Amino acid sequence: MPEYQTFEHDVLVIGAGGAGLRAAIEASAGGASVGIVCKSLLGKAHTVMAEGGIAAALANVDERDNWKVHFADTMRGGQYLNNWRMAELHAREAPDRVRELEAWGALFDRTKDGRILQRNFGGHKYPRLAHVGDRTGLEMIRTLQDHGVHRGIDVHMECTVLPLLKDGDRVAGAFGYERERGRFHLFKSKAIVLATGGIGRAYKITSNSWEYTGDGQALAYHCGAELMDMEFVQFHPTGMVWPPSVQGILVTEGVRGEGGVLQNREGKRFMFEDIPELYKSQTADNPEEGWRYCQGDRNARRPPELLTRDHVARCIVREIKAGRGSPHGGVFLDISWIKQKLPNAAEHIRKKLPSMYHQFKQLADIDITKEPMEVGPTTHYMMGGVRVDGDTQMSTVPGLFAAGEVAAGLHGANRLGGNSLSDLLVFGQRAGKFAAQFAREHTGSRIDAAEVDQAARRALEPFERKGAGTEGPYQIQHELQEMMQNLVGIVRNETEMLRALEGVHKLRGRARRVGVHGNREYNPGWHTALDLDNLLTVSEAITLSALERKESRGAHFREDCPNQESALGKVNTFVRKGPDGLMQVRREPLAEMRGELKQIIEEMK
Amino acid sequence: MCMTRLSDLPLDKPVTLEPMKAFPHLRDLVTDVSWNFRVKKKIKPFKPRPPDAPDGTWRMAQADVDRVQEFRKCIECFLCQNVCHVLREHQKHEEFIGPRFLVYAAALEMHPLDTEDRTEELRQAHGIGYCNITKCCTKVCPEEITITDNAIIPLKERVVDNFYDPLGKLVKLFRPKAQK
Known part of the structure; x- marks a missing residue:
């Protein structure tokens, strides 16, 4: 019989990105003993790749913003397939979750009067994304990680869960291995929060790193939970296409938010040609208005580059298929052109998009303040996932919760940029809270030793x-x-x-x-x-x-x-x-x- | 280092890759970096001043935030820890927290809202005195954080101000509750 080590927690959180950490913090605050499992090292989750910002109707930049507008934007972006209760809770609670991060040490960019600055993003009516240059996700994960480690949460690093274990209908624990020595771990727990993120690695070109193999979705499925909206996979319109070793790495939408334009090989700004009816009234019909929008003119409508991601991605595919693509099979994204508009454009770009400047300089030898980037669509985000209750985030299996990308509902048929980080915070918090409550209301459950033994043997079969x-x-x-x-x-x-x-x-x-x-x-x-x-x-x-x-x-x-x-x-x-x-x-x-x-x-x- | 391009190396000779030396070796290129996570836990956490506005929020100027944002770019790759002589050559892991965590401490100390004082620990348990500013850490930082000049030296100055400045001590005698 293969050996394993046993750990016991009231709440086990699987995944240590934004949602997992937020859930762990909340469950711990709710009095539960908490263990958190990360597939990689703590703080290395895909959350760090989120560059744009956290969408929350703080109304710091435009006082016309409020949760209702955010709710309506989210529903429109999701083509009304969203779980409306989640969209409502998300819009209502995101501002508090952002302010809470500040209280835990996050340092967002500031408005002139010293409040949290917000920026424009595709599909959001008003400037809504609280951000830190273009590394908001890193700021968020570091804040949660540093806050979390002082809360007595047990961290199991470099550990992968294989099956979830049940006691009757209820979830009772999880079985997995740690990478370092390949030893098996058995986690007994009264409630489990899945926060394992996405499925990007099911595709060849993806912005996701090696961990994102759909673990949470598959664990939940095999454990009897329902998955929902799995057809909705978001392809981010702008990933790097060259050199091959960096193919798929994200180029933030922030580039377009700051005035970056998409052009084909003929130098044509093709996004003006195809603006969907639903968005016509909100979209600029000439380059001048688009630029004014990026400069913060409140009466201007947004440029077509900031239409929803699915639409922009398809327009890019159309250009490439029509033979109007860039040399390496993408299209051009140009931010350097703003030097025609701003005297200190190069410095401005480096300040507003530091990570992008750095990324292209280091990886592709391209100075984005001087020349255009080559970009193409990359598999980015899974809107679908585990079906959850809108309020509690519990799946159809009692005691099994899910939050963040692994859960479905908030984003419907498509996700707006910036809504993922706020999703992690709002529903991470809720999942943690209700998982702790579930753990309080239930006694420990029984784990079948034979089932554990079978899981271990199955894991060793490839050898x-x-x-x-x-x-x-x-x-x-x-x-x-x-x-x-x-x-x-x-x-x-x-x-x-x-x-x-x-x-x-x-x-x-x-x-x-x-x-x-x-x-x-x-x-x-x-x-x-x-x-x-x-x-x-x-x-x-x-x-x-x-x-x-x-x-x-x-x-x-x-x-x-x-x-x-x-x-x-x-x-x-x-x-x-x-x-x-x-x-x-x-x-x-x-x-x-x-x-x-x-x-x-x-x-x- | 991790950002070296293969095309910049003489490819007629073999390219040697080695695991990080400052940490225990596990297998192939893998080392055990868990020490870093234990060290971080020992640093006193963020403690903000009371909110500035009745709605529980704070006001900060971008200029004050800029300085700390540089430190918060850190991706915790631990390359700086690996090249630090104090850790790599002298294995002072028990007495010195290394450049990564001096940057971390600096980010907390210089945070516009933070009210905690970490200078006593920096001087004693965290061993800031071991750093002899050879700037090896700064050179390898893939995020281009100016570790030595912007983080470590200002922290050393704070420690000196608090513990080794006779004039300062005199001033503090008359102003015992000096604000940070």
């Missing part, structure tokens, strides 16, 4: 597989990423997605025969082999959900069904494991929105 018919994990991972990129990417159709579904089943068969070499200490091949099941599970869920939604909406675009279907605008897509162990997909009508919220949306149209 035992040898000889003909076995292969390493990397080829399978690579083929899956390539396939999802090509067949279930930005532009989808039924024929290709059916091929992808078949591909997932074939790859799953091969994944069952994966063999690895070496021992359990720091063995990346072994870890990749164990991640494969999660990648395959989320890939199947994405493909099935995308097949089910026979229309184009938000981030989900089908060339075989290019229009919105009003009937499908009233349903969410759900995925769960059927009694036969196969994945089932179904639709369910949206919950009826409260009258006052409907009215807000009408007023803000």
Whole structure:
């Protein structure tokens, strides 16, 4: 029987990014003993990659802003598929969550009168993003990390959870391994918060780092929880395309917020050509007005570069496919042109976009104050995920909570930039609070030793597989990423997605025969082999959900069904494991929105 | 260092990669950096002054924030810790917190809202005196934080002001509750 070490916590938080840390802090404040598991080192979560800022209607820069406008913006961005209760709570509570970060030591950029400065961002009506240059996510994670370590939270670093364990219907614990020595850990806990982030590594070109293999979504799915809206994968319009080693790394929307323009190889600013009806009244129709908007002119409308991400991404794909792309298969993003407008443009760019300046200088040898960048779409964010209750963040499995990117609901069919960091804070806090409450109200649960033993044996199987018919994990991972990129990417159709579904089943068969070499200490091949099941599970869920939604909406675009279907605008897509162990997909009508919220949306149209 | 480009190296010879030397070696290029996380916990946390406005918020000028924002760029790669002689050569891990955490302490000490005093610990437990400002840390910082000049030297000055300045001591005698 494989050995393992046992840990006991009232609340176990899996994932130590913004949502996980915020949940851990809140659960601890609620009197629970808390353990937090990070797949990597503490403070290295993908949250640090968020550059733009935290969306919160503080109204420091434009006093016309308030939670209602933020709510309406979020719903419009999500094409009204959002869980409206989450959108409401998010808009109402985000300002307090931001102010709280300041009380814990975060240092945001300031207005002239010394308050938190806010900037413009795509889809937000008013300047709303509290930010720190272009490294807001780092500021946030460091603030939460430094605040959290003084709260007596047990941190399990470089630890990956394999299955969740249940006692009857209820979640009872988790089983995993630590990377360093490859030893097994058993976590017993009364409540679990999933905060594992996204699924970017299911695609070839992604802004996500190695950890983001859909662990939380897959753990929840196998444990009986429902997943929702999995067809909505956000492709960020601007990732780096050159050199190859940095392909996919994010180029912040802040570049466009500061006046950066998208051009094709003919030098044409192509975004003016295709402005969707829904946004026409809010979008500038000439470059001059767009520039005035970026300069803070409150009467100007935003430039078309700041339209929603799905739209900008598709426009870029269109330019590239039409042969008007840049030399390395992207388009040009130019901020250097503002030297025609500002006397000290170079200095201004370095001050406003320090990390971007640094990133291009170091990685691509390009000085963004002098020349344009080459950019193209990159898999960035999963709007779908674990179905949760809007107030408590509990999934359909009692005791299992989810917050942040791994949870679904807030963003609907598409997420506005800046709404992810606020999502982490608002729902991290809520998940932590209600997980602690759940732990208080329930006694400890029982864990089946045989189940643990089986999980351990299954994890060790790749070491035992040898000889003909076995292969390493990397080829399978690579083929899956390539396939999802090509067949279930930005532009989808039924024929290709059916091929992808078949591909997932074939790859799953091969994944069952994966063999690895070496021992359990720091063995990346072994870890990749164990991640494969999660990648395959989320890939199947994405493909099935995308097949089910026979229309184009938000981030989900089908060339075989290019229009919105009003009937499908009233349903969410759900995925769960059927009694036969196969994945089932179904639709369910949206919950009826409260009258006052409907009215807000009408007023803000 | 981690940002070296392969194209800048003579590729007719083998390129040697070595694990960080200031920390215990685990396997291949992997070292155990957990000491850093233990050290951070020992530094007194942020303690803000009471809010400036009735709504519980503070007012700060951008100029005051700028100085600290430089330190908060740190991504905790620990390269500065790795090249610091005090840690790398002399293994003074028990007596010296290293450049990363001097930057961290500086960010707290110079935070416009912070009211805590960390100079006593900096002088004793954190061993700031060990740093002989060779600036190796500054050179390797991938975030280009001016570690020595902007963080460590001002902290050393604070320690000197508080503990080794006879005139200052005299002044403090008459102004016992000197504000930070």
